[in-house]
Amino acid sequence: MNTVFKALSDPTRRKVLELLRKQPMTAGELAGHFPVSRPTMSAHFAVLREADLIEPTKIGTTITYQLKLSVLEDALLGFVGLFSDSRKPTTDNPQDIPEPTQKGPAE
Amino acid sequence: MSDEATIRARQSIRRALVQTGALLVGTLLLTVAHKLFGWIDNDTTTRALMVLFGLFLAAMGNTMPKQNDGPPSPTPELVAVRQSITRVGGRAMLIGGLVWAVLWAFAPRDVAQVGGILAIVTAVIVMLVHAVWRFRTHRRSSAS
Numbered sequence: 001m002n003t004v005f006k007a008l009s010d011p012t013r014r015k016v017l018e019l020l021r022k023q024p025m026t027a028g029e030l031a032g033h034f035p036v037s038r039p040t041m042s043a044h045f046a047v048l049r050e051a052d053l054i055e056p057t058k059i060g061t062t063i064t065y066q067l068k069l070s071v072l073e074d075a076l077l078g079f080v081g082l083f084s085d086s087r088k089p090t091t092d093n094p095q096d097i098p099e100p101t102q103k104g105p106a107e
Numbered sequence: 108m109s110d111e112a113t114i115r116a117r118q119s120i121r122r123a124l125v126q127t128g129a130l131l132v133g134t135l136l137l138t139v140a141h142k143l144f145g146w147i148d149n150d151t152t153t154r155a156l157m158v159l160f161g162l163f164l165a166a167m168g169n170t171m172p173k174q175n176d177g178p179p180s181p182t183p184e185l186v187a188v189r190q191s192i193t194r195v196g197g198r199a200m201l202i203g204g205l206v207w208a209v210l211w212a213f214a215p216r217d218v219a220q221v222g223g224i225l226a227i228v229t230a231v232i233v234m235l236v237h238a239v240w241r242f243r244t245h246r247r248s249s250a251s
Binding site for chain 2: 025057058072074
């Protein structure tokens with residue numbers, strides 16, 4: 001549960017989950033919505049995957065991320081969104097994001 | 108079957124066994140408490156069992172969107188359809204299960220019987236109608 005709270009504490013990751021609520025997206029499509037580097041986005045995806053909130057699905061040659069929120073986690077995401085300023089621009093906060101394990105484009 | 112599919116199948120079976128086991132153990136404990144020790148009366152036993160069943164349904168509904176069993180969807184559109192159906196279905200089943208549990212815990216017995224069944228039937232209908240609507244919309248959009 002701790003990993004879920006950690007994953008939901010970051011506005012970028014919350015925004016990723018909100019985008020995935022609408023439809024599954026590839027890593028590239030998701031990264032296009034944020035003014036952060038690809039390795040940083042990869043690190044965000046890793047945190048979300050570790051918390052079991054998103055799931056990568058291989059469709060053809062691309063990896064598509066889809067939402068994997070339980071109903072209560074979904075409600076928690078909405079609840080956290082109510083009390084946080086979602087309009088705040090996302091930034092690369094090195095203290096909040098683990099070091100990316102691989103270089104290059106996002107998965 | 109691929110490794111990933113095998114792992115998922117094992118997780119799914121394990122989860123189902125744990126949930127069913129919890130339900131059976133709860134039922135056994137309540138029956139023992141009623142029949143052997145006489146700690147609770149017949150009405151309380153029935154109500155407690157029904158509350159347990161409602162919570163079991165709610166737990167199933169809660170985890171429904173997380174379960175991705177079966178073969179992978181071939182297109183992103185189908186993934187979106189599946190995601191939408193499990194999210195709406197999960198919410199409906201969670202609410203239905205909680206309503207069932209609350210009614211059996213607090214409402215008069217005749218109200219709990221009718222209201223509980225209505226809640227679950229409504230949840231199933233909402234789930235089915237939404238699934239049919241999503242598949243029809245998907246078929247229409249992919250045909251055009």
